[in-house]
Amino acid sequence: MTKLKTLIVDDEPLALKLLRAKLNKIPDIEIVGECKNGREAIAATLDLSPQLIFLDIQMPGLDGFDVVKSLQSDILPLIVFTTAYEQYALDAFDVHAVDYILKPIDDERIVRAVQRAQERLEGVDTQEDKPRILGAIDSINQRKNSETSSNRSIPSLFPMNTFVDKKIVIKDRDEITILKQSDIEWVDAAGDYVCLHSQGETHIKRSTLKELLSELDDNIFKRVHRSTIVNLNFIDKVIPHTKGEFFLLLGEFEKIKVSRNYKDAIKHFLLG
Incomplete structure (x- = not known):
């Protein structure tokens, strides 16, 4: 198998050294360059034409998303984002990243990212995704600019001082079951x-989903x-799927x- 020409980008020298090591x-990787900021990454990509870039997201000046956008009109390598901030996960997959690795980076995730890059290189023409990628990055940048200009932190999804544990009433013939919303x-x-679905049991209520949603606390039910509908408090993992879809893991099963x-509801949940 041909080695993947790979560029690595990170503004932290120690992180760059660890990633290189x-x-x-990995025998299938040939590191052709190293960069410590976004501008270097753009120049190196145009000069070296790497097939794969391991790209840090948060960097001074141009961040990882800015780098990808700047490359669209010239070249589109496969991208593996590396970052210490998990709130960027969905954005990374919106721009068709091969993988998204949280720091500290472990060997297993690196190997998996390389395998995914090889599979995509063999089976997908990523140039066809340019319009969608550009649109996704524009959307991300608009959101970041809006958050910055507001000059305030994002409010918690779960304001504990105002939360009231409401009830849902379920009538079944002669019985009435009362569920705490926090248990659903x-x-x-x-x-x-x-x-x-609550505490291992399934309760059936005559109602449409829209009607029930109007009864539920919209701070935690989306x-x-x-x-x-899910209770955000029970989400353990968010797993990217295909075509902008995702899976949520609630508990073990x-x-x-x-x-x-x-x-968007899950994006806001991660950002919170």
């Missing part, structure tokens, strides 16, 4: 009924699919799909 262990993990639609139309 880990990549040097997720809800899915079933025709004219909804299934509320619609993630046309037929699914539940895997919930997030459609593209509702993914």
